[in-house]
Amino acid sequence: MEIYVGENDGPYDHSNSPSEVVKRLVEPIKNSHRNIVMDNWFTSFPLLRDLLNDYGLTALGTLRKNKAEIPPVFTATKDREVHSSLFGFQDDCTVVSYVPKKNKVVLLASTVHHDGKKDSGEEKKPEMIMDYNRTKCGVDVVDEMCATYSVARATKRWPLVLFYGILNVSGINAYVIVKANKVNSGAVMAQKRIALK
Template sequence: MVLSIYEIKVFWACNASNGYHLQGQLYTGNPPDGERQKNIVERTVLDLVANYKNSGRNITTDNFFTSPQLAHAWNLIWVGTVRKNKIFLPLSMQASKKRSINSTNFAYSNYSTLCSYVPKKNKSVVLLSSMHMTGEVE
């Protein structure tokens, strides 16, 4: 008996108000030529939202798909959480014993804002947004 196991990932762009899928993409691993792909995450997201290029729509991503390169892509508004191990993340955005609970740090660039919030001791939640350009907390 031969058992074959196939892994397929399906990435979806969905409407946030009703959950309806708008665009999908299959990811089956390395291509047949075996050459390693680069920037898979950015390429996948840009492929999924290509129909909305220059529309000014809001794209919300989780921490696997959020990056500064996407934050200023194609005249779209990007908002998403950020993984704490990302290279572009400054040390001031990371959780530390020195940061107090409910404190918020902001970092700005021409295209986006990073916001780091400490909900509990030694924990931080980091958000990248191209929609919010001020350090207001409400």
């Protein structure tokens, strides 16, 4: 988590560009060969290359249609069939343009996918999109849980807003730990029962 403190000249003067924020956030997992999933605010081709080459991390994210690196054929929807996909491959980066419905296109870029695999279902979704949909939910779930069980109160004081946010995330972290311990303790109990027989 990184707190946005605005522009300042003090010791917390950092670049707030999306790519710099991502690089600071992934520093603790550098060279762990994990995959980073991000939305179109953060995804850019230079960032994907930096994460792969300098940080030892792969990445998958949606793209905005106005990126200069995207060829116009990837954003055009006029002559494209619904559920059609268009792939672009370059070195260690793959781009897909998928038409989920008429006059709409979804763009994704990945450094973990290197082929044009598609689902065999009716929608013929590319594997990249299915992986993104399967793993993007972390932020959405946290937002939903914070909204449902929030401790926050209306205030104009930013330290209190920050405090409430930390309490909300701490509550979710505690829930995850308790849930994981129940699953693990259930498995341990099952193993003990088997050992006793």
